[in-house]
Amino acid sequence: MRGHNVANVTFIQFSGEETTVDGTIGDSVMKIATDNLVPGIDADCGGECSCATCHVLIPEVWLEKVGIAREQENSMLDLNPDRQDNSRLSCQIELTNDLDGLVVNIPEFQY
């Protein structure tokens, strides 16, 4: 049995390479990536929703559970000309038990 305070997250690079790591419930997906040295997430501002360099794409099956971007996140995502409908900033996604097994795609470039 897995502990209640841990859930796993899989990061898929643009190249297709996958990394699955354990994340602590309550941490942001951005923090889980940077703590585990997953490449492709820059997170220049350190999780303040103000640089948009932790951009990820959410596969359709996870979209509902992950939810949509709020106002500030939206305005930051809008700065990115490569924004997609399923774009999120990973610093604004908090890991919950519901998201155990979450898969996110990392774009080719951070803006």
Place this chain on the structure above:
Amino acid sequence: MSEAVQHDEFDHAVADPYALPMDSSFDVARGSIFQQDKQWGYFDRLRKESPVHFCDSSEIFGPYWSVTKYKDIMHVDTHHDIFSSEGGITIGDQDEDFTLPMFIAMDPPKHDLQRAVVSPVVAPMNLVKLEDTIRTRAAGLLDALPVGEKIDWVDNISIELTTQMLATLFDFPFEDRRKLTRWSDVATAAPESGIIDSEDQRREELIECLTTFTELFQLRQKNPGENDLITMLAHGEATKDLPERPLELLGNIILLIVGGNDTTRNSITGGVLALNQNPAEYDKLRDNPSLIPSMVPEIIRWQTPLAHMRRRALQDTELNGQKIRQGDKVVMWYVSGNRDEDVIERPYDFIIDRAKPRQHLSFGFGIHRCMGNRLAEMQLRIVWEEILKRFEMVEVVGEPERIFSSFVKGYSTLPVVLHPKK
């Protein structure tokens, strides 16, 4: 004119910051302080004793708040609903009869629409296409330099390279490219800097810039180029009618020229200076050129080519215990936040392999964050890759001359000697 001379004489004596009273007369926004590289003590004191500080003694800029701690700067930068960019983003106000509207000095929603038109040209996807051109031009320039004799790094490399880059981005007539440099200098020149003699002269030269770009704009409307900024503006939904709003067209052009000119130019120079002042880091770099990608953001932090950005409070608000009133000018001193020991370890040290090198304020944060940040990093990376291939050392052989400005933090000359690789 006589007023300018007075300021000049008055300003040349830069006081020891520790000898001044810490009250509303404590004024760091003087070009002379930066020209003499004496701002550090001023900001050290402000961060320690009065991190959000009100100054009402500036004859040039009027009353303003200085925000000097990293976290407070982040707060101001990310609250664009309270701290407005409308009307200007430098401590000095623009000439009232000749205000240039540009999206850096706009609030949403207009800001978002105009920025969205031009931002694709500097998006990473597009940069991949530019990399080869930039590398070829940088290589050509470095190959043509004389080795073993004293040259000015600023004019020969930093200015030339950034100007070539700008000409490429605009697809601007290559032989006229130094006009871009001149317009950038004219647009940002402090009144006492000596670059222009009067506001009339500034206006005259900028109108020449407008005329040139209006013609280019109309040309590209008929014959679109492949990938350049002017073509994008000329065909963008929110910008294609810009020639009908000439000041706005000029504003956006100047923004792109200044944004891509002073900043990169002074970071290219700053990197040479930083490595010469830190020979152990230069050795580290020579031994391991794969550190270039982490050195580049460290150069940008260390240099902080734009010392500040300014906002204006839209409402009464509180910041780190200070009551800011609606209408007050609020200056975010990026140059100070980038030396804040509470956030950046050993902030005064130049370390090319820092753990989190991109954690710095030089690009700003929030919706006005530098649009060209990836282009800037790419240019610096290519320049250093090409330098290391050719030269054992770019040796600084004299003191740099610095610019008289509390906005553009940079250099007018840096004497160097190039030593070829053994």
